[in-house]
Amino acid sequence: MAITAADVSKLRKATGAGMMDCKKALTEAEGDFDKAVEIIRKKGQAIASKRADRDATEGVVLSKVTEDGKNGAIIVLNCETDFVAKNESFVAFATSILDAAIAAGANDIEAVKAIDLDGRPVQELITEQTGVIGEKIDLSAFDTVSAESVVAYIHPGNKLATLVGxxxxGFDIQVGKDVAMQAAAMAPVAxxxxxxxxxxxxxxxEIGKEMARNEGKPEAMLEKIAMGRLQKFFKESTLLNxxxxxxxxxxxxxxxDGASKGLTAVDFKRFSLDA
Known part of the structure; x- marks a missing residue:
């Protein structure tokens, strides 16, 4: 049967596959729409299998909070190239996964992969998108923060994001944003x-002791010197300090505390594609 432009457009809208891939699938399926969808999905699975051992080090890192501001989630959706990572449809796909995870109250990455999104599991959609885009796509990280108030920050470029609880x-939201940006910029370890x-x-x-020993400090002083350096580490590497x-x-x-008496951060999450 003749394959019309409307048929191709409908399949493309349903699957996100390229125009030529949709035309080929419809031709192979002899115009059967459902069969054509299945052909494209199987193609995605085949490509995903072939690219399973590829490195997917590019992608996006996104964070978001619930409307009541008490819960937040952060995800990392990887791909192989920066070109794909910057594509609006890829960012939109990652955003849809994050929105679904928040709506479902997911608390770990496996739960996110199992969420029903547009009638199918997220992991199945990821596999399909691997076929559509032609690159390995991987949901590599997911985490959450719950508190009286949670603030999200996404650094321009979508390569780094944070959540702070x-x-x-009810305090000035700019204060929360300042701290979320601090966590992004200064990469605290705790x-x-x-x-x-x-x-x-x-x-x-141990590092502090070894450094002091190499500097010729007396053995009896090593512990005290190392403790001093540990305090410096806390000041440089922990968010509140x-x-x-x-x-x-x-x-x-x-x-x-100066912004609101007794105000403090109780939790934070930070993900970056560069670290």
Whole structure:
């Protein structure tokens, strides 16, 4: 049967596949729309299998909060090239996954992949998009933050995003944005000194001792010197103790308390394609 432009357009809209791929699928399916859709999906699965061992190091990092501002989610959707990562349809696809994850209250990456989006599991749509785009696509990270107030920040270019949870609601939103941007810019390893994993503290102490030993300091002084350097590490590498980038006379802890008495950050998440 004759394949019309309207048929091709309908299939393209339904699958996102290219015009020629849609025409070929309809021809192979002898005009059967459902069969043509299945042909395109199988093609996507075949391409996904072939590209499974490829590196997908480009992509987008997006974060968003619920309307009530109490929950937020952050995702990383990878692809192989920056060209695809910057494509509006790819960003829109990632955004649709994030929106679905928030609406479903998903709390881990496997739950996100199983979410029903437009009548099909997210993972199935990702596989299909691999066939449409011709690059490996992978949902590589997902996390959430819940608190009295959550603020999201996406750095221009969609390569870096953060979520920060606070113990209060109703404060100046710019304060929250400042801290979310601080987390993006300064890449803290933990919220505060109490949140730093024990193994990280031990490693920093050993590094501090070795540095002091190499500087010729007495063995009896190594522990004290290493503890001093650990405190410096806390100040430089934990969010609440870092110097506020807009006013380095204040720590983030001091900045928040000054903005609203008792206000503090209680959790944060940060993802970057560069680190």
């Amino acid at each position: 606070f113990n209060q609601a 919220l505060d000194e109490n949140s730093v994993p024990a193994e990280v503290k031990e490693k920093e102490l 870092q110097a506020f980038v807009k006013d380095n006379k204040l720590s983030i802890k001091q900045y928040l």
